[in-house]
Amino acid sequence: MSKIVRRTFTAGAAASVLSLGLPAAAQQQTVKIGVIYPLSGNAASAGTHAKIAAELGADLINNGNPELAKLLPLAKGGGLPGLKGAKIELVIADNQGTPAAGQNQTLRLITQEKVAAVMGSYQSGITQTASAVAEKYGIPFLTPESTAADLTERGFKWFFRTTPIATNFAKAYSDFLKEQKAAGQKTDKIAIVYENTEYGKSTFTAIADLFAKEGHTVGLQVPYSANSTDVQPQVLQLKEKNPDVVIFISYTSDAILYAKTMKELNWKPAILMADDAGFNDAAFVKAMGSQVEGLISRSAFAPGKPGSIAAICDELYKKKSGGDGLDDGSARGLQGFLVLADAINRAGSTDPAKIREALVATDMGPEQMVAGYNGVKFDSKGQNTLGSSLIIQMRNGQYVPVWPKAKATAELILPYKGWPQ
Template sequence: MTTLPAAAAFAQEVVLGASVQLTGPVANTGRYYRDAYQLAIDKINAAGGVKIGGTAHKLALKLYDNQSDVNLSVRQYTQLVSQDKVNLLLGPFASNFALADSAVSEKYKVPMVQGGGASDQIFSRKFKYIFGTLAPASNYFGSTIDMLKSLKPVPRSVALLYADDAFDVSVAEGTRPMLKKAGFDTVMDERYSTNATDFNSLLSQVKSKNVDVVLVAGHETEILNFVRQAKSLAVAPKLYSFTVGVPSEDFRKALGKDADYAFGMTAWLPSTTLKDRWFGDAQKFADEYKAKFGYDPDYHAASGAADVEAIVQAIETAGSIDPAKVRDALAKSKFDSLYGPIAFSPEGQIDLPQVVIQVQGDKLVEIYGAKGGVNAPKYPMPAWNAR
């Protein structure tokens, strides 16, 4: 079997490479990226592919499973650029992965557009080849804190709990000064280990200190454990809010009625007002996603699809797949996507406001956004035995 030289292969396909978590502890979120990447690529190919200098090229995806292992992910990204010779990179899920993997894209000077890592650390290193479509982790609780000030009765005491990974540490570092400025009394500020399963000690402190508001930064399995143990210990603060989980259909199904009253945040909700070149609008994207994969997309999926679109827009603007030219075009990006307006800061990150959402019965309700209140929150949360 003879293989075509790389230049000839490029005439047919532009290959995007990625490593995502398809197995391991965070596979449930990792699949959003695999599915979103593939759906966006299929959609763009169906519309004629990516145009380079008047010639249409098909997109292809070269994807590895990093098994939720950061070291494996780094090796796979190295293989993607040095051996597989992919043209450009899409990202993994989770900030600690994006932090490590972006060092590969920087070393080889191949742009990576990722919608899975929000930690401010990723973008504070003056790297030129990393671009991100998640808003800064340091401001994830910003809209929630604004909402807290508008509640009646106004809560006073807050517990800030966070995992010891890059994303959650960035969340905590940004949340502390915002709580102080807003006049709240942070009575607990505790770090727990990533993939923690036992929250009994922290929950006992929440109960004994009679904390009004509990803010938890963590990943989905941690949040599930937290809620289940809160119920078993009968710990019900006036309000709790989580950085992840609440927007996810699987999270709400896993907890059933016990998900009720939980607050969360999202930078994206399906809407006909978010117009898009390929899908038409965000609602059409959500409908196609659900039809193809059998589950609803959340902001992770929308962010992942926007990553593919950003690369395609940049290739077309550059008229080239030359990595340096695509990188420069990405830096100047300005377009409307199914995820929202895409325009990267000089550091490479976009900033979309977080909308506060709450599980109310069997519905996910938009509570508070950039322009203030939208719908009434269910507050304060009742005791578990009073539901």
């Protein structure tokens, strides 16, 4: 696929053009979108895949794809028709997996690169600081994947989120476990293991609060420091208490470490669940897929039937990534990018206020989705009200949908099997 050509537009040139009073579409030949992800640090694999997803989205709009064009009008190529064919230029930044770098890089994207909008940043704690900068400068910020519930509780006007959030996931987990209990599985003793940044703490709170209301007892909570190099004490604690169900909320390096340590200490629960994130990352699947047979996680993506938007994008992503297909994180990233591009196109302008208005008016149906959402429509807080999830299970080194039955492609198998005996 063609590379995206980067062009610079100096402040002096911008002033000269603006002084002519020309419409936005005539002022520039490209539309700059800031893309900020962890390209280094413990979540670098997930960040890199999210970056590739944004690059695929820009490539589809700039250069087109005949097969996908039948389903997505913006995939006809030739740029954004609402801006007279203006091409999308991605300005990519590495937040290094830290809130401070995320804040600084977002400031650079807005004040130096003059982007029209920003998307990112995978980790909720980084999205929190990065989006605060965008809010200060009045620039639309869309997160496709950060799930901390409080991100949309800050009264922000310029923040939008396409992904379902922790409360949605908690409800799915609760309903799933109720079903398993009714089928005879032991689910009485539940432990939640969570990393101690914004993502882990807020997701734990959402799950624990809902579980308490719905009759599930979380008898053990195990917080730990993100980027830990030794989790043996935590696994020994789990082994001693021996819960029926363990839910992990972890990023990639942590997820790999926990899986290895559980094998070393020869302990596994009857139901091992993960809140997506590190356990769904391609790096985790490659490293540990064969060792976590039967692991349950959540996802917003399944490739779908041949010829569907999801299936076509999955194949295009494999070509662009060099082999890896779309996973939950990259699919949500691509979906978020396409929503943002659609809003810019409908705005017909790079004016941030007009882009924001277009985002507020977004009303997309399930037939336009790469991710398995029911659509995209934002509430007054910027949260997509049509997001949805499904439960997936690791089988022979890859995840397959197993719940709800209407979306399943395979039967659920319990108890958790783990590593080969």
